[in-house]
Amino acid sequence: MNEQVTRQILWNIPAPFIVLMYGLLVLLMVGCVYAFLKWYRLVTLGVSENRLDHPFERLMLSLRDSFGQGNVIRESWGWMHYSFYVAFVGLFIGTTIVLINSDLRDLFDLFGLDFYFYYGDFYLYFKAAMDTFFLLLILGVLMEGARRAFRKPTLLNEPPAEKIRDNLENRLGYGFPMTMMVLAAVTGLMLEGARINAAHPAFHEWAYVGRVVGRIEGGLGAGATYHRWLWLVHVLCVFVLLFCFPFTKLRHLIFGPLNLFFRNLGPRGRLAPIKDFETAETFGVSQVEQYTWKQLLDMSSCLECGRCTINCPTVNTGKVLNPKYLVIEQREHLLDKAPFLLAAKANGKNGSESTEAPAWNGPDMITQVATEEAVWGCTTCGWCEEGCPVSIEHIQRIVDMRRYDVLMESRFPTELTGAFKGIENQGNPWGLAQEKRAEWANGLEIPEIAELEDPSEIDVLYWVGCAGSYDER
Structure with missing residues (x-):
């Protein structure tokens, strides 16, 4: 033609x-x-x-x-x-x-x-x-x-109305x-x-x-x-x-592919270790700006589709935690706090570090934005990350808040008190006697590494763990 x-x-x-x-x-x-x-x-x-x-x-x-x-x-x-x-x-x-x-x-x-x-x-x-x-x-x-x-x-x-900002994006939906x-x-x-x-x-x-x-x-x-x-x-x-x-919320067409590009290539749900555990002055995350840039990008990429909730055990059993709500609420909190953070960052660039910066007087991210019930409700099963179409990493953000609660504030559910005391005193969550840890191996002629003259010759080391050491099953 x-x-x-x-x-x-x-x-x-x-x-x-x-x-x-x-x-x-x-x-x-x-x-x-x-x-x-x-x-x-x-x-x-x-x-x-x-x-x-x-x-x-x-x-x-x-x-x-x-x-x-x-x-x-x-x-x-x-x-x-x-x-x-x-x-x-x-x-x-x-x-x-x-x-x-x-x-x-x-x-x-x-x-x-x-x-x-x-x-x-x-x-x-x-x-x-x-x-x-x-x-x-x-x-x-x-x-x-x-x-x-x-x-x-x-x-x-959608999350509770009081946790959603009254802006153009949310009004248009x-x-x-x-x-x-x-x-x-x-x-x-x-x-x-x-x-x-x-x-x-x-x-x-x-x-x-x-x-x-x-x-x-x-x-x-x-x-x-x-x-x-x-x-x-x-x-x-x-x-x-x-x-x-x-x-508007259609921005996920732009940020979704970016978030997918920067996804975690390791096993899904694997937690990042605490860096410099012996010398660190703070642990975990209590302020939104303490998250990594990828965790902040997660917030901007959320489609609000709710796929993270389909098989979530906390959602399906009526618990407080809803992984979709958590990401949205933290995003709204970031937008609320943004002017304060950007001003503080600009002052730092201008050489004003000596001037005492004003304290943030808005809601606390853990106790008021996320809430303690939500932070401790997660079972870390990983469904939220499996179901998310843009690879938002929910578990790490929750565990980061838990780390702050436990290691900085000694704040955790009462159900964990016994487990923590047992780990601290006896090295296992049940508080069973530490000297009985190896009794399961009596009569099995299994050597302990401390008994060997040259431990470097060992090809495989079997770490039994607490349950394997004490549970008769």
């Missing part, structure tokens, strides 16, 4: 409308940079940590689980998200193709490059694919919206961005139909949805003027949607 099998890009669109579109694009880019720098400043308040080892492996895993939606489709209802995610990415790629073949075409020509391919068979397949993506986006979002509105699964419940997705897709199909009705292009049957819509619009008397103003409405809907990504 030749170049005649195509369409004129930006047909019937006046220059002021085009100028407005690119003006909005510039504002969008500025907004994205602003939002990224805002979160970058917050995340870098955390403690330094190396998460750049094995970059190729990290990249492949991130692509698999973000663009491939590897963890999303494990649940049956994850296919709804998968459908409109694939549709959105497809429409974004399609828009980029149109951009390359219109505005960037002249730029490529300056370098002697021919990047025009928006014609022939490709154009026909492109039209069919774009109509399919529009349908997938509309159906996927509507199904997810119906699930939230009518089925109302408990895993989508997911309802507004999802509405804008549908409006952008519907107006896109209507715009295609209006163009087919007004221009009557050849091979329009490949736009199998748009031509039906165009027939309806033509029956209602729509023409070129209707197409022109509908184009403006569609562009405004698209840009409102795009602004949702840096400024």
